[in-house]
Amino acid sequence: MASLITCPHCGTRPKEEFTIRGDAAPRRPGSADRDEAWYAYVYIRDNPKGRILEYWHHAGGCRRWLVVDRDNLTHEVFGVVDAADFQRTEAAE
Amino acid sequence: MTLHFLHRHVLEDHLAGFETRPNPNHVNVARRPVILSVLAHSGHEAAVAERLAELAGGSVRFCGPGEWLVAGPALLGEELADRLGEIPGASVCDQSDGKVLMAIGGPSARKILAKCVAADLHGDVFAEGQSANMLCCHVASNLARTGADLFEIIVPRSFAGSVFEELMEMGREYALTASFSED
Ligand SMILES: [Zn+2]
Numbered sequence: 001m002a003s004l005i006t007c008p009h010c011g012t013r014p015k016e017e018f019t020i021r022g023d024a025a026p027r028r029p030g031s032a033d034r035d036e037a038w039y040a041y042v043y044i045r046d047n048p049k050g051r052i053l054e055y056w057h058h059a060g061g062c063r064r065w066l067v068v069d070r071d072n073l074t075h076e077v078f079g080v081v082d083a084a085d086f087q088r089t090e091a092a093e
Numbered sequence: 094m095t096l097h098f099l100h101r102h103v104l105e106d107h108l109a110g111f112e113t114r115p116n117p118n119h120v121n122v123a124r125r126p127v128i129l130s131v132l133a134h135s136g137h138e139a140a141v142a143e144r145l146a147e148l149a150g151g152s153v154r155f156c157g158p159g160e161w162l163v164a165g166p167a168l169l170g171e172e173l174a175d176r177l178g179e180i181p182g183a184s185v186c187d188q189s190d191g192k193v194l195m196a197i198g199g200p201s202a203r204k205i206l207a208k209c210v211a212a213d214l215h216g217d218v219f220a221e222g223q224s225a226n227m228l229c230c231h232v233a234s235n236l237a238r239t240g241a242d243l244f245e246i247i248v249p250r251s252f253a254g255s256v257f258e259e260l261m262e263m264g265r266e267y268a269l270t271a272s273f274s275e276d
Contacts (some may be wrong), residue, residue, distance in 0.1 A: 009157055010225050011218065014211040017228050060228040062157030082158070 005068060006080055010061040017060030024053040024067045024086070049073055055083060100125065102273065103193060103253050112272040118199030118264060120271035125167040126194040128247060129174060130186045133159035137182025144180045154224040154237050154247065162235055162247060164194060193253035196274070197260065198243040201267040206244060208263040210236060230259035
């Protein structure tokens with residue numbers, strides 16, 4: 001099975017060019033937030049089966065952080081955006 | 094005591110003495126290329142890209158958003174750096190000693206590269222003049238298409254030996270030859 005990720009900057013590339021950091025859903029708490037919020041942000045992760053948003057680093061290409069929207073069961077990729085643009089759309093919500 | 098500093102190419106031991114007459118499929122290793130990296134400051138990406146598009150003398154390679162490599166002949170060295178230095182909102186850094194440039198050309202160039210990179214090099218996807226960073230023989234490199242059957246690979250100096258050997262291995266069935274080019 002080939003995992004192909006279409007980088008918005010480089011085009012379609014194999015997963016070997018990327019490093020996966022993990023879940024992109026947790027939001028960083030403010031510096032004055034309670035310890036519980038920080039604990040949850042740093043340590044607590046869901047382990048969903050199915051659709052997941054993840055940070056992928058295109059280490060072998062543009063060296064940008066991307067957010068990959070994919071299904072970890074079927075390996076279907078729904079969308080890839082640059083992490084900078086992802087933050088912006090998140091902020092606009 | 095006098096010291097003599099000689100310029101010695103990193104692929105000298107892989108290449109010198111092995112040169113034959115070039116076959117149709119051939120790798121040209123640039124002996125003294127000038128390679129500069131250009132980074133656009135935040136917010137200046139589009140303006141710098143515009144200036145680079147009209148740059149004379151150097152060949153601009155896309156690396157990522159706001160980042161390029163500019164390759165040119167050794168003769169242009171200082172001049173090219175000066176020209177790039179004039180672009181507002183850009184930082185320029187000389188990478189000539191840190192990078193190795195190899196040009197692979199010939200009717201089977203794409204077939205050979207198909208075994209080295211995992212990107213689609215069909216003309217409809219990777220057209221002439223296009224360039225991108227990609228893994229080439231497991232090394233993060235920059236690949237550019239400079240002609241229908243002509244590609245240029247820029248790799249970090251310390252990985253050049255490994256990439257060169259693998260490239261030649263992959264090209265063996267196509268009688269790939271290699272030599273230094275003097276420009
Ligand atoms: Zn990329």
